[in-house]
Amino acid sequence: MRRLGPSDIEALATGAWILGTGGGGSPYHALLELRRLLAQGAEIRVLDPAALADDDLVAVVSIQGAPLVIQERLVDSRLIARAVRVMEEHLGRRFRAVMPVEIGGMNGLQPLLAAAHLGIPAVDADAMGRAFPEAQMTTFAVGALSPAPLSTVDPRGNEAVVTRVADWPWMERLSRRICTEFGSIAATCKAPRTGAEVKRWAIAGTTSRAIALGRAVHAARAAHADPIAAVLAAERGRRLFAGKIVEVERRTTTGFLRGRAEVEGLGEDRGARLALAFQNEWTLAARDGEPCAMTPELICVLDSDSGEAIGTETVRYGQRVTVIVLPAAEIFLTERGLAHVGPRAFGHDLDFRSAFAA
Amino acid sequence: MRRLGPSDIEALATGAWILGTGGGGSPYHALLELRRLLAQGAEIRVLDPAALADDDLVAVVSIQGAPLVIQERLVDSRLIARAVRVMEEHLGRRFRAVMPVEIGGMNGLQPLLAAAHLGIPAVDADAMGRAFPEAQMTTFAVGALSPAPLSTVDPRGNEAVVTRVADWPWMERLSRRICTEFGSIAATCKAPRTGAEVKRWAIAGTTSRAIALGRAVHAARAAHADPIAAVLAAERGRRLFAGKIVEVERRTTTGFLRGRAEVEGLGEDRGARLALAFQNEWTLAARDGEPCAMTPELICVLDSDSGEAIGTETVRYGQRVTVIVLPAAEIFLTERGLAHVGPRAFGHDLDFRSAFAA
Missing domain, CATH: 3.40.1610.10 (CV3147-like domain)
Known part of the structure; x- marks a missing residue:
């Protein structure tokens, strides 16, 4: 205790x-x-x-x-x-x-x-x-x-x-x-x-893991280091895309918040676009039409400066964001797990492909 | 027992x-x-x-x-x-x-x-x-x-x-x-x-009352007497209208059956029309636009020959019907009763008026 x-x-x-x-x-x-x-x-x-x-x-x-x-x-x-x-x-x-x-x-x-x-x-x-x-x-x-x-x-x-x-x-x-x-x-x-x-x-x-993750972000901020790098290190994640939110479509329907958002690339992603779909949570990320991360892996949209998470209800035009992906719990990557939480469970007609695949 | x-x-x-x-x-x-x-x-x-x-x-x-x-x-x-x-x-x-x-x-x-x-x-x-x-x-x-x-x-x-x-x-x-x-x-x-x-x-x-009412109808049919007159006698009801069903609008929505039906007059009602509104039950009857019976009094649509009831889900074009009204339980005619089951409780912008009023 x-x-x-x-x-x-x-x-x-x-x-x-x-x-x-x-x-x-x-x-x-x-x-x-x-x-x-x-x-x-x-x-x-x-x-x-x-x-x-x-x-x-x-x-x-x-x-x-x-x-x-x-x-x-x-x-x-x-x-x-x-x-x-x-x-x-x-x-x-x-x-x-x-x-x-x-x-x-x-x-x-x-x-x-x-x-x-x-x-x-x-x-x-x-x-x-x-x-x-x-x-x-x-x-x-x-x-x-x-x-x-x-x-x-x-x-x-x-x-x-x-x-x-x-x-x-x-x-x-x-x-x-x-x-x-x-x-x-x-x-x-x-x-x-x-x-x-x-x-x-x-x-x-x-709960301990979330506390450790938050501590890593806070420590990076205090040290004027990159909080997003701290998240990726703490959770063995991958950076997907950085840019500016340029479109948000959102509707509250049948007890859910559903919609999509678009990120226009900045820096090394300039000229590219990342599309995000959501049902309460981010479910699919596609770069220039090509799916690059999907449920059950964790697609996280973070404020590019602070590393603070941005929710599907708080995402809005103009935010500078970095989109990353974190690994899912192993149980969800089994055949039975994917039947419950894979992309098809959210209406995306796709087989699951890990963002961490070689 | x-x-x-x-x-x-x-x-x-x-x-x-x-x-x-x-x-x-x-x-x-x-x-x-x-x-x-x-x-x-x-x-x-x-x-x-x-x-x-x-x-x-x-x-x-x-x-x-x-x-x-x-x-x-x-x-x-x-x-x-x-x-x-x-x-x-x-x-x-x-x-x-x-x-x-x-x-x-x-x-x-x-x-x-x-x-x-x-x-x-x-x-x-x-x-x-x-x-x-x-x-x-x-x-x-x-x-x-x-x-x-x-x-x-x-x-x-x-x-x-x-x-x-x-x-x-x-x-x-x-x-x-x-x-x-x-x-x-x-x-x-x-x-x-x-x-x-x-x-x-x-x-x-x-339950006993419904059995007695059914017996009265069956007895009239057996005696080749008018079953509708038997219903009116058993329940102290009033005859409203007789005619042919000429219109039915029906939709199953939010767990209810809602709609309206129209009766074209025959016999002594020839030339007149009776409009019926329903939400599962008949809620309002209007003769040529004038409300003549309404909830909580019982509007009953009966087969003109057999006296058999016709439901809002079985009413259809061409049926020969007699529309009658039977008295409501007294508790529903109080101010509190009408708040629960009067015409306004069904969206009809009308004060209750009894079909049995002088």
Whole structure:
């Protein structure tokens, strides 16, 4: 068990936003809440998944919805705690810990807030190693664990439990419909996981990894070094493209933020263009029409000077950006993994090709 | 407690279809299932609400959705029994009896089937005295009883419980969204009611009333008398219009069947036209542009020869129909009742005016 301090949460916000690969929501408001809770003496505790007993019960949480809406309707972290309580009432059992479904963006921070409200730790692990937009895009789904039950709540006092589903896509359909009716944002507690399931299927250490990544960026900034080089070194990534955002198309539809953006090359990329597609997260990058990076590998759009991540809801004309790609968790590169999160899962008619292939 | 026999269920199907005021779904398939269950020796038992203990728990059930879809996707009555079981699992308590939320149409018969599957009786009462399309259009909602929880299931094995809502319209919105995602049809168990609540707020005796109405129609047919006159006598109704259906506009949208139909006058109504609006049920009748009957009073479109009801999903060009109006339950004529089920609740910009006013 480890207690997080002020510098940890600052680093976590920077690192999780990069790992969000455009989605997961901006962590800024969650960071403000974490700062306040820490200042008030709250304990933010992180638990190594290896320390879980096999029959411990872990609440897997996230804010579901369209990132743009999350910017407009601030999330009270007590709402996620409420989603966990609704699940406890449904199960008639208490949780040992909380866990983020995705380390990316705000959803890498919110579980810490919920855990603090509930007086339990957050597990140092997630089920994506990044952010993905849909329910079945998790290691748990790839592992064919049960998709149900799921609790979902909104700030008006509306609460529901999806108690059983035919399959993972049905969980996505049903929970997304409820989320859309709530206003395209909902606090959710996904199917509870046992300690054994977390140890077998979760991606361990991703909160620590996001903190380390954020620290590397902060250290580079403090040393007037290149923060993007620091990201690439920390995550064994590849630089794809640098330029200026010249086009953004964005629509909030069926509970998602979808669209595309275009980058006009600068420096060594002058004369070229990079097209980016997104569904909450960046899903495909194509240089002059040729796909050069794709899901499940992490396409990250960073501010060229600060290395700060830019989200699909905050990308805008004129930003100077550097686009990089980071490796995906190995489980997602298997045949079953790619069926859940490969390019075809996002409607791109492409076989997966790694940006790290020779 | 009373056991229903073969002639009871035949009469119930005819009577409930008339009281459905165009909606509640055609009872034909439910009748076929009831016939089979009876032939197999199942007990169909009806319980007087006065026989309920105050703390008995009653499951209030219906098939929710668009009547046209219900014609296309047959309902297995075990699905409603499953919705009741999901609610029992959620509550951790067993039900004493089942009750229809609406006596109108198929939904007046399905609860008897579910009750037979579950081995418990059906209460001789409902919460509408007819059929209405939305969750908050019940005596329970007018009485400001709790709208939650509600369980909803589909034949694929998808199941959800709406555990809490801000108010009745939110229950309608959320449950309708889930229903729409299920394919515009769902088996639902509404908020459980205590025996005390049923005795205070339900409309008592409506199953018996529907059976008596059906018997009156069957007796008139057997005697070569006018079945429509028999309906008017049994329910103290008024004849509005007779003619031929000459126009039907129908769309299945947001979980409802909506549209309008036009009747061209015949006989003493020759030269006049009657326009009918519907949202699952007939909501408004206007003669040559002048409203002459409206919700919550029961507008019933009957086959001019047989007195058989015609539903909003079965009305079609060329049918010879007689349109009648039957009185509404008194609770719906109060100011609070009209707020829930008056013409404005269906988007008609009209003050309620009774078709029985002098």
